[in-house]
Amino acid sequence: MDYILGIETSCDETAAAVVDTRGVVHSNVIATQIDTHKAYGGVIPEIASRMHVEAINAVIEQALQEAAKNMGDISALAVTQGPGLLGALLIGLQAAKTLAYIHQKPLIAVNHLEGHIFANFISMAPQEKMDIPYPFLCLLVSGGHTQLIISAKPGQYQTVGQTIDDAAGEAYDKVARILKLGYPGGPLVDRLAQDGASGTISFSKARLRAPESKFDFSFSGLKTNVLNYCRRNPAARPADVCAAFQKTVAETLTEHTLSAAQKYSSEHIYLAGGVAANQGLRRTLGAAGQAQGRQIHFPPPALCTDNAAMIAGAALAKWQSKNFAPLNISALPNWELPSQQAKLP
Ligand code: KG4
Ligand code: ZN
DSSP: OOEEEEEEOSSSEEEEEEEETTSOEEEEEEEEOHHHHHTTTSOOHHHHHHHHHHHHHHHHHHHHHHTTOOGGGEEEEEEEEESSOHHHHHHHHHHHHHHHHHHTOOEEEEEHHHHHHHTTTTTSSOOSSOOOOSSEEEEEEOSSOEEEEEEEETTEEEEEEEBSSOOHHHHHHHHHHHTTOOSSHHHHHHHHHTTSOTTSOOOOOOOOOSGGGTTOBOOHHHHHHHHHHHHHOTTSOHHHHHHHHHHHHHHHHHHHHHHHHHHTTOSEEEEESGGGGOHHHHHHHHHHHHHTTOEEEOOOHHHHSSOSHHHHHHTHHHHHTTOOBOTTOOOOTTOOOOOTTSOOO
């Protein structure tokens, strides 16, 4: 059995994990910086880099220990090359390159977004290899991204819709700031929304008119609507505002995702990214998708937000095809998955 050591430092989590080449997770260690960034209401890049430097060695050590492995048992290093914060990415890359050099192991460069998608496939029932039903549609919703992606075969991705302004997670964080709930806002709004009555307030959904924008999203108008509503109605119950906001986001994401699934004949729909942990979205998309006979898959909540097991999982195809990276690679802070232009199958 081969084992991959994954390393992830693209934002505010220092993470390392050991995953075997069937996709089984043996350890998944995350040192979160959230408590530090909370004081500033968002991630401060310089602080993030410094905290990654301080944590990275201990996190890697713990991941090996929890998996009962040492570097001799590891077959390759997988590391997030981008997208993400430049300084933060460089710390994980340097750690992975150093270990690869000292222990003479191959290095695999992983796209963070592909990692989020693979959170769905790791830890499936242990089998010979991960059984991924291509082609599939993925709704990737995180703090920096909101996009619909079609994957027809391993390593091939096409973005068929994306946000034209704020990402869904960003909208959650901004609404939490308006309501003074804290940071990161997504889980707090999600929790409060469970106590709210979504019928008492109604926020309209953004409609993009251009035909080529059919699957695109816009969340900045919704965030402004929430701000204006709260200014005009200072006595409004925050739980009701959260419930109404969450309902609008969940319904928008669900409608676009299901129309894309219909257009691209995708039976399987996967959710990925931090917002995939959202209870409202899981319920709304789960029910509407099932009613249309589609199979909706969600990663376990702990694998939705940033972690290194998903990075090691996304590296497995490259491991099998020996698609290794040289030790002089640098970070790619803007490394996006391919967009519309590519031809669909
Ligand atoms: O994927 P992720 O950990 O980092 C990025 O790559 O961006 O996503 C973080 C985002 C944050 O905006 C956070 O507020 C949001 O995901 N998030 C949620 C929930 N849990 C995390 N949003 C809505 N509901 C949640 N339960
Ligand atoms: Zn992420």
